[in-house]
Amino acid sequence: MTTPNTTDFMLLGIAVTLGAIALYVLSLWWRARSLKADEAMLEQE
Template sequence: MPDTLDYMITGYALGLALVALIIFSIWWRYRSLKADEAALARLEQDIRESAPVKTAQPKPEPASEKADVAEAL
């Protein structure tokens, strides 16, 4: 029987390394997307917090009333 153990070890090492590379690539991309998602969530929160607080504004006078005042003056 020929001694081909080295080839078998090399073959399995490379084959399983390629499988590991596929898994790592998927994990890395998912991790990057999770980081993007967290950054977006922070950005959304910042926008919400920095938006001006709406207070009750005085009600503008109707146009007809303004015209009456102008006529009276």
């Protein structure tokens, strides 16, 4: 029996997994950055 070549699907799955985690972490960082900007504006005023 020959093992099917499903490597492309494995790579796609890993890319989606890492990409989703990275996007979420990026969204946390982006929101924190936005809050920092708000805080800095409050301090200026």
